[in-house]
Amino acid sequence: MIQRPVILLLLMVVWVGCGEDEPEKVKPKEIIWGKDNAKMALIPAGSFEMGDHLDNMADALPLHTVELDAFYMDIHEVTVRKFKEFVRETGYEYNRWDDVAKYSPTNEHPVIYVTWDDATAYAKWVGKRLPTEAEWEFAARGGLIGKEFSWGDDESAARDYANYGDTKGKDKWHGCAPVGSLKPNEYGLYDMAGNAWEWCADWYGQYSRSPSRNPQGPSTEHYEQPACGLPQRPQSGGYRLQPRFSLCVRIR
Secondary structure, eight states: OOOOSSOEEOOOEEEOOOOTTOTTOOOOSEEEETTTTEEEEEEOOEEEEESOSSSOOGGGOSOEEEEEOOEEEESSOOBHHHHHHHHHHHOOOOOOHHHHHHHOOSTTSBOOSOOHHHHHHHHHHHTOBOOOHHHHHHHHHTTOSSOSBTTBSOGGGHHHHOBOSSOBTTBOOSSOOOTTOSOOOTTSOOOSSBSSEEEOSSOOOOGGGOOSBSOOOOOGGGOOOTTTOSOOOOEESOOTTSOGGGGSTTOO
């Protein structure tokens, strides 16, 4: 993946705890997180085929089975309003507000132009973390099996779920769309395609070295990325100005 000079945002997760004294307790499908008052959806434990089996994308091969524990994920991307609260409360140094305003002009738009360090600092403040690449892809698929997009295989439905390219159909925004403006996937997650890239926690690496259960990505010492040769963190979901191809759930 070649580094792109654009829009990056954050979407976060927390583990689902299961105490030894309540192993059968049913977890709620949605919770409200106290620190940021964000809605979070339960992503159930399960397994899936991670990677690309449709277009043979070199950096999304080999297709491999991954098993994940359950976790909660924010249903919306982090907004400008919430990131402002973080900066104001902590005194965190951030100076890209003029750039943010060009594409995310209101407090209800997703915060953009954030680095991985910015994203992890926010996550620590709010008591969450970034999703791993495997968690992100599993959540983006919404329980669908072997589909190209987060809503299925029907490309004609893209404008109902994703803000990308030019304006058409329900996609009426020239910049980013306010969070939750289009349809969610089957897990109730919004903007898992288009709008902006979303940071993942782990280092970018080859799937051939990935463990099958709860993969955390490679360490920097084992990092490989033939496309550009520089250490990167996976960015998923595509962004506003990219073509339809970037909406695929396995894009990285």
